[in-house]
Amino acid sequence: MFSFVVKRVGFLKDLPLFAIIFDSLMRFWMFLTKPELLDWIDDLEENVTQMPETTIGIHKYGGIGFNYMGKEFAHVHSNGLLDVLLNTELKNSLMTEGKIKDHHVFKNSGWISFYLQNKQDLDYACILLDKAYDRAKQKHNSIQLDAI
Amino acid sequence: MSLNKNLSKVLNSKILQGILIANIFAFLIIGIQSSLAPKDTGILVFSEFVIIPMLMGIITAWFWKDMAIRGKQITGYSILNGLIAILISFFFLGEGFICLLIVSPLIFGFIISGAFIGRAMFKKRNQKLNISIVSLLLGIFIVDSLSDHHHENMVSDELLIQASPEEVWQHVVAFDPISQKENYWLFKIGMPSPMATTVSEHKLGANRKCIFSNGYIFDEKIVKFDINKNLIFDIVDQPKDPEIMGHIDIKRGEFILKDNGNGTTTLIGNSWYNLHVFPTWYYDLWAESITRNVHFRVMQHIKLLSER
Numbered sequence: 078m079f080s081f082v083v084k085r086v087g088f089l090k091d092l093p094l095f096a097i098i099f100d101s102l103m104r105f106w107m108f109l110t111k112p113e114l115l116d117w118i119d120d121l122e123e124n125v126t127q128m129p130e131t132t133i134g135i136h137k138y139g140g141i142g143f144n145y146m147g148k149e150f151a152h153v154h155s156n157g158l159l160d161v162l163l164n165t166e167l168k169n170s171l172m173t174e175g176k177i178k179d180h181h182v183f184k185n186s187g188w189i190s191f192y193l194q195n196k197q198d199l200d201y202a203c204i205l206l207d208k209a210y211d212r213a214k215q216k217h218n219s220i221q222l223d224a225i
Numbered sequence: 226m227s228l229n230k231n232l233s234k235v236l237n238s239k240i241l242q243g244i245l246i247a248n249i250f251a252f253l254i255i256g257i258q259s260s261l262a263p264k265d266t267g268i269l270v271f272s273e274f275v276i277i278p279m280l281m282g283i284i285t286a287w288f289w290k291d292m293a294i295r296g297k298q299i300t301g302y303s304i305l306n307g308l309i310a311i312l313i314s315f316f317f318l319g320e321g322f323i324c325l326l327i328v329s330p331l332i333f334g335f336i337i338s339g340a341f342i343g344r345a346m347f348k349k350r351n352q353k354l355n356i357s358i359v360s361l362l363l364g365i366f367i368v369d370s371l372s373d374h375h376h377e378n379m380v381s382d383e384l385l386i387q388a389s390p391e392e393v394w395q396h397v398v399a400f401d402p403i404s405q406k407e408n409y410w411l412f413k414i415g416m417p418s419p420m421a422t423t424v425s426e427h428k429l430g431a432n433r434k435c436i437f438s439n440g441y442i443f444d445e446k447i448v449k450f451d452i453n454k455n456l457i458f459d460i461v462d463q464p465k466d467p468e469i470m471g472h473i474d475i476k477r478g479e480f481i482l483k484d485n486g487n488g489t490t491t492l493i494g495n496s497w498y499n500l501h502v503f504p505t506w507y508y509d510l511w512a513e514s515i516t517r518n519v520h521f522r523v524m525q526h527i528k529l530l531s532e533r
Contacts (some may be wrong), residue, residue, distance in 0.1 A: 103339075112297065118296060
């Protein structure tokens with residue numbers, strides 16, 4: 078359903094609120110059919126909250142956005158699809174493990190997608206978030222150094 | 226004593242306060258809006274299904290902002306918030322079950338979104354931003370409520386019948402009761418479906434009646450009677466029903482019989498209606514689907530009778 082909507086009516090994502098409402102309806106559906114998934118998403122959120130200088134907000138294309146110093150480094154949609162920003166090198170090395178996929182829209186980018194399907198996936202999702210957080214932090218620090 | 230204690234505990238609960246205030250706010254706003262705009266009775270504007278639920282979500286988020294409340298709980302309580310709003314609409318606004326079923330995705334979608342948007346807003350602790358967002362939403366609501374709303378649409382369907390136009394015409398003007406089982410899910414759960422059509426005379430100006438499964442009758446008048454070719458009828462009176470029929474006015478219906486020259490006929494059914502609920506990008510999907518299924522139920526029946 079999610080892939081169908083992204084593929085067929087993905088152009089509507091730029092309409093104000095469209096993606097957010099769609100994600101809320103997925104959240105509603107998941108609450109009724111797979112409530113434990115919402116627990117895992119909450120666990121991810123708590124994990125990110127403990128990382129210094131992070132904030133959590135609404136993602137413009139629906140879901141929860143994770144930011145470091147105001148810059149997004151990951152987001153999770155309410156169907157359990159976690160999108161994480163890595164660099165190409167890191168992405169390629171993780172791809173060999175077979176757990177992650179190219180980002181469901183931006184295939185040729187540093188973004189990757191990972192589906193939370195069971196509780197065990199939560200550990201791997203946290204590892205991905207740690208890596209993305211470290212990358213975002215390093216990038217921010219290097220920009221700061223360049224500015225000096 | 227313990228009952229009083231429990232009651233006061235429940236009433237002091239921020240969760241409940243948020244839900245109660247959100248619902249009171251919603252129904253106050255809708256009450257004020259409908260009392261200020263009596264000329265538009267029956268019209269439900271898009272803000273009632275979009276802005277109000279979103280504000281309801283934001284209100285709950287304000288009450289819950291200092292609580293350690295997880296996303297799953299926000300979702301659950303928002304669903305409860307929406308269910309209460311739907312139940313109030315059922316008991317106090319006289320809306321029907323199917324109508325509320327149709328409206329519920331909008332209500333739940335916007336209430337949940339409002340709650341999460343509110344959570345993000347109140348985390349920032351930026352009062353100017355919060356006031357701006359809420360004022361903008363209220364502004365949209367006021368402008369939308371004061372605007373004129375009119376939406377007319379036409380739905381057209383066609384069906385190939387293995388019979389001549391003369392044969393098909395016999396069953397177009399009026400037909401015996403439909404005995405086929407309903408196959409459209411909304412008809413199956415209780416939405417009235419067409420059952421039979423009677424006509425006072427087979428001529429221009431005659432009265433036609435379309436009888437629905439729950440006994441509802443649409444009174445129609447034949448305004449074009451081109452034998453074996455074209456039948457147009459205006460709907461002169463339709464039942465006011467708490468279900469979708471109270472929110473849609475069917476204006477006119479038409480059957481066109483196209484002779485294919487090989488013993489078959491293409492039957493075209495057209496219906497024109499005015500929609501009284503907005504946003505049309507959402508409700509017109511339903512109205513088209515329902516009209517289409519009314520067409521097909523009648524046209525399949527005509528096909529069955531004609532090919533017999």
